[in-house]
Amino acid sequence: MTRPRTLYEKIWDAHVVEQRPDATCLIFIDRHLVHEVTSPQAFAGLRASGRTVRRPDLTIAVPDHNVPTTPRLDAAGNKLPIADPESAAQLAALEKNAPEFGIRYIDATAPEQGIVHVVGPEQGFSLPGTTIVCGDSHTACHGGIGALAFGIGTSEVEHVLATQTLLLQPSKTMEVRVEGEVGPGVSAKDIILHITGVIGAAGGTGHVIEYTGSAIRALSVEGRLTVSNMAIEGGARAGLIAPDETTFAYLKGRPYAPKGADWDAAVAYWKSLATDPGATYDKSVVIDAADIAPSVTWGTSPEDVVPITGVVPAPESFADPSKQAAAAKSLAYMGLEPGTRMQDVPVENIFIGSCTNSRIEDLRAAAAVIKGRHKADNVKWAIVVPGSGLVKAQAEAEGLDRIFTDAGLEWREPGCSACLAMNPDKVPAGERCASTSNRNFVGRQGPGARTHLVSPAMAAAAAVTGKLTDVRELMA
Amino acid sequence: MTPLDKVEGRAIPFGLKNVDTDVIIPAHWLKTTTREGMGRGAFESLRADPDNLFDSADFKGAPILIAGDNFGCGSSREHAAWALGDLGIRVVIAPSYSDIFSGNAVKNGILPVVLPQSAIDRLMEVATTDPVFVDLEHQTVTTQYQDRFSFEIDPFRKMCLLEGLDEISLTEKSDAAIGAYEAKLDADRPWMRPAA
Structure with a gap:
């Protein structure tokens, strides 16, 4: 055996x-x-x-x-x-x-x-x-x-x-198991932000992370791509989620996917890939889905995560002296004072897009919050950037583009956009952006730009109120 | 690739943890089709400060960089390794690295030395005034005092660095094995070829 x-x-x-x-x-x-x-x-x-x-x-x-x-x-x-x-x-x-x-x-x-x-x-x-x-x-x-x-x-x-x-060289293995059901307003992005906060930006270094548990299995393929996308923000070079019926239904009929008898052979093979009962990981972390709130970053590392109901932490609150120093530097860059409620932080820029959150489900989630509302006056720049031309066409067929433009948001052509400041879409120095991208590094969205990572629904909520906002308050 | 064995000289006592590759080389420097000249953009946001370490009289052109945990995290950009190399850095010493960065470093003749935080703390202290000595063959970092820190390195990486090897030429020697793998894959799982 x-x-x-x-x-x-x-x-x-x-x-x-x-x-x-x-x-x-x-x-x-x-x-x-x-x-x-x-x-x-x-x-x-x-x-x-x-x-x-x-x-x-x-x-x-x-x-x-x-x-x-x-x-x-x-x-x-x-x-x-x-x-x-x-x-x-x-x-x-x-x-x-x-x-x-x-x-x-x-x-x-x-x-x-x-x-x-x-x-x-x-x-x-x-x-x-x-x-x-x-x-x-x-x-x-x-x-x-x-x-x-x-x-x-x-x-x-x-x-x-x-x-x-x-x-x-083979990597070590790490399991991140998320068990239970997430609450309303909590998306795949909140799950991965929460995980990154728990394990830290170097928590998965040298490992490949397999995400397991009922909260992961309940995600759509779009949601699973969002979670695995940010494995690297927890230090893991790769993430994995076992393929299942949700995966097969998503892939069937896509242009380069196997067809006919090949499809059946492929599915049989894919089903054999799931982790065997009794297999062990080098490291395991278990997270209760009920503990995950709509989340937001306060600093310049993706591990700097708090629930939207939380406050900006004080550097002294961290045990590790080097983290205290890093937090103090981050807060100076971000222009934030310890103890400030995250929900009191105003934002001038909104970016909905990136390889983390630009799929059709992401755009639907943002549109559901924006629909019938308008962006706040202090929001100067708000763009929605679909992940591909096909996502764009699908969104337009569903009328999502009109929901965004009626609310005062710009509807753009597909690309990496404001995730990384390599193209004209940048956040001005000293300004904040509620961003659905993956990195809040110093200068990532432009020199001096201040990034708060959030889910698409949370970015939409921030667009409406002009500050970081608990999307659950707009969902009633 | 330039072979690397012994490196001695000033070591920049940088020390920060979670230094991401956006900090090492911001994205606007990536809009190039060559590998050269990246040093000008290295640590751009930090070097905007006229009193920065990298351009100080003591550390300009120093061949060694001392950093904190998780050095080179974030983007896979090899431009980070090119930028460090262009600055003159041949060795980085840190408690840990992102997996992608350490691979990129080795492929560009830069040695990523892993030492525990206690050793880093000591080297940071010495580096402010004195040189540091790195010996890849014997896998040691020493100072002119009594300090002697041994480090581990994967034997394959060590060989590549010592000999300045081109990995592609090495892999091409396995051409027959790759061909055999491809033939078996086509037989066992023909659907793996893209359908369209």
């Missing part, structure tokens, strides 16, 4: 090409997603060494980080130029590199274009039980459908392009 194995161990074992004398393994990579920011130097490396892409059929390229979220075509349907010459050059490089190396390329003006981590699952390119890499740390996202997915650096992008493998 074989030893009981976790989901992670099963996927790892199925991808070992060679084991080296030490624990290092050559691991086969099933899917490679490429975007414009972390790939130019990798393609240049291939060109310089005369190498080709080993498996262009397993690779998709799509621009997302740099693309402006303003219209990309003029009234006559001609492509509009990108004003920033550096952004334009990166996009041009991808547009040239992809066909030169035989890789599928989704153009910025194609209806399927979007954030790479939205596009992968949406196209059925990302599948359970596969290994997926991308030169982007939020590749962890695809763990939501049960893929072992992680971010890589540009040297590794080049390595995968050339060999379709990576040299890796």
Whole structure:
């Protein structure tokens, strides 16, 4: 009889090409997603060494980080130029590199274009039980459908392009079990913010986290992608959620997903991947879903999480001296005083989007709060950025775009947008943003920008009141 | 990649924990198609302060950086390693690193040394006035005083750093094994190929 194995161990074992004398393994990579920011130097490396892409059929390229979220075509349907010459050059490089190396390329003006981590699952390119890499740390996202997915650096992008493998050491395993039912107004984003607050920004370092428990199983695929997306904010290179009927129903019929008899064979295989009874993890954390409130960050690390009903903590309240110092620095940057009620913090900017929260369910949740209301006068800038052209079309078919624009929010074209200050969507220095993105780092949304991470419904609530708000008060 | 064995010199007593790669190199510096010149953007927000450590007379061009827990967390951007390298940094010493950063560092000839916080505290003290010595072959960090800290490193990473190895050339020697894996995958799970 074989030893009981976790989901992670099963996927790892199925991808070992060679084991080296030490624990290092050559691991086969099933899917490679490429975007414009972390790939130019990798393609240049291939060109310089005369190498080709080993498996262009397993690779998709799509621009997302740099693309402006303003219209990309003029009234006559001609492509509009990108004003920033550096952004334009990166996009041009991808547009040239992809066909030169035989890789599928989704153009910025194609209806399927979007954030790479939205596009992968949406196209059925990302599948359970596969290994997926991308030169982007939020590749962890695809763990939501049960893929072992992680971010890589540009040297590794080049390595995968050339060999379709990576040299890796097995990670340790960590289970984060969320049991019970979450209360009203509590979304997948609140679950992962709460988890990050509990385990800390380095809590999962060296580990792959498997999210289990009834509160995780109850999530839609969109919600699971949100949770796994932020595994990296807890230090884990990858997150995993066991594929189940919810996953299969989501993937069936998607363009790159298996069809017919292949589909049945695939589902049978995917069902065999769940962690065996009796398998053990190197580390386990159990969280009661009832303890999770709509959550918000106060500082500059994603571990700086409090319930919206809470207050800004005092640096002295932390036991660890280095955390005390970090908290004091964070509060100075954020312009917050200890003891301030989170609900009294005004916000001038609202960003609904990013690979964490730009799927149709996210837009529906935000629209449900906004509907029939209007943004507050002190909110200067409020944008809604769908994760892909297909999400955008779906939202428009449901009339969500009108709900946002009637409320005074801007409806944009798909892309990474204000998550990372690489394109024109930035938060001005010294101003606050209630943001559905994943990182509240110093300068992340623009130099001096102050980010409060929240769920889509909470961002919508903040847009309506002009301050951080408990969305439950608007749900009555 | 430049081989790395012994590194000695001033060590920047930086010490902060959870230093993310957005702090090491902000996103607007990523809008490039080359690896060069990233040092100008390294730690940009901190170096806006004219009294910052990195540009001080003592530490400008120092080959060693001492940091706190979870160094290099956040974005996978290898530009962070390129930026450190361009600043002249060959060794980082910290209690822990993000998994992605430590991999990127090694691939760019930068040694991520892991030492316990107590050792970091001592080195931070020495570094303010004196040089630090790092020996990869013998896996030690020493000072001109009695300090001698041993560190662990994965043997494969050690070899790559010592010899300045190109990992792709190494993997290409496994070409037949990769081909065999692909053939078996096509036979066992043909549906794994993208359908469209």
